[in-house]
Amino acid sequence: MLIYGLALLSFSYLVGQWLGELLGKLIGINSNVGGVGFAMIILMLLKELFERKGWWKHEIISGIDFWNKMYIPVVIAMAASLNVKAAISSGNLAIVAGIIPVIFAFAFFPVLMKDFRQN
Amino acid sequence: MEELLKVFDKNALIVGFLAIGLLTYLSDLFSRKVLNGRIPGSAIAIFLGLVLGYVGGVFTGGDKGLADIPVFHGVGVLGGSMFRDFAIVATAMGASFILIKKSGLLGLISLIIGILIFFISGVAMAWLWGYRNAVSLATIGAGACTFI
Numbered sequence: 067m068l069i070y071g072l073a074l075l076s077f078s079y080l081v082g083q084w085l086g087e088l089l090g091k092l093i094g095i096n097s098n099v100g101g102v103g104f105a106m107i108i109l110m111l112l113k114e115l116f117e118r119k120g121w122w123k124h125e126i127i128s129g130i131d132f133w134n135k136m137y138i139p140v141v142i143a144m145a146a147s148l149n150v151k152a153a154i155s156s157g158n159l160a161i162v163a164g165i166i167p168v169i170f171a172f173a174f175f176p177v178l179m180k181d182f183r184q185n
Numbered sequence: 186m187e188e189l190l191k192v193f194d195k196n197a198l199i200v201g202f203l204a205i206g207l208l209t210y211l212s213d214l215f216s217r218k219v220l221n222g223r224i225p226g227s228a229i230a231i232f233l234g235l236v237l238g239y240v241g242g243v244f245t246g247g248d249k250g251l252a253d254i255p256v257f258h259g260v261g262v263l264g265g266s267m268f269r270d271f272a273i274v275a276t277a278m279g280a281s282f283i284l285i286k287k288s289g290l291l292g293l294i295s296l297i298i299g300i301l302i303f304f305i306s307g308v309a310m311a312w313l314w315g316y317r318n319a320v321s322l323a324t325i326g327a328g329a330c331t332f333i
Contacts, residue, residue: 079274102270106277114282133275138227139205140272143264145234146208147252151242159314163329167306171333174302175295182291 071129074116078109193256201259208233303330 086101093099109130116122153160193200212233213226220229238250247253252261262268285292307329308322316322 075271075275075278079271082274083270102273105270105274106280109274109277110280110282113278127278130275130278133272134278136268137272137276138230139209140263140268142208142227142230142234143201143205143260144269145231145264146205146237146241146257147250147261147264148235148238149242149248150235150238150250152248154239157314159310159325162314163307163310163325164333166310167303167329167333170302170306171299174298178291178295178298 067125068129071126071131072133073129074112074126075109075130075133078112079105081105082108190256194258197259198262199259200256201261201263204257204260205263208237300330303333 082103082105083098083101085104086098089104090097090099113122116126209226209230212230216222216224216226216229234251241251241253241257242248245253249261251257252259252264304326308326310329311322311325316325
């Protein structure tokens with residue numbers, strides 16, 4: 067059943083967010099710390115468990131896969147609802163902070179790959 | 186017209202699905218016909234999304250981009266933190282511990298260095314632009330990390 071996959075995803079999401087809130091409270095920050103990361107780890111663990119038990123079937127997968135594939139559309143919607151005007155009108159830092167790190171990464175990673183192949 | 190607006194108003198999230206679908210379709214078309222697929226349609230769609238976010242901000246004076254225009258309220262719901270985090274968690278489905286082990290040391294090193302490069306250079310840019318307090322520096326550094 068499709069809803070099983072969706073429910074599994076929802077379970078991982080809620081437990082992860084809960085842990086994030088608890089961790090946030092524990093270290094004295096009044097916000098969610100690592101909730102999404104915890105949720106991802108829980109989902110991966112559950113997937114391992116389900117695979118071992120032979121429960122990881124097409125129907126379950128497609129319930130999660132829908133949201134997996136919705137990631138890019140959600141990011142597009144997020145981009146459209148960001149405060150772009152404030153980012154641009156408060157100077158060019160937003161643009162520079164987007165471009166310069168990418169240039170660094172493009173410069174660095176080929177070197178890393180080459181080093182690794184030689185070893 | 187009034188009736189249509191009423192339907193849009195009542196079903197904001199559904200309007201958001203339609204709007205993002207159309208935007209993605211147009212971007213895909215542009216990518217294939219004009220750019221011969223050199224830049225993926227989804228990248229163009231995200232860029233167009235940012236442009237629309239800017240336009241929305243200019244028209245309404247609000248801080249939620251296109252979502253401040255009442256008809257497009259649902260775009261803000263779809264792009265809000267709930268759906269965003271839910272979709273991100275779903276992407277973990279494609280990951281598996283076997284593949285993570287396979288990517289091994291190189292994978293781990295590139296992950297860590299990638300995050301460090303984005304964070305440190307983001308903070309450095311903020312420093313150069315005259316920000317000095319820890320909260321602003323960390324926000325801009327982490328922002329560079331997540332968005333890139």
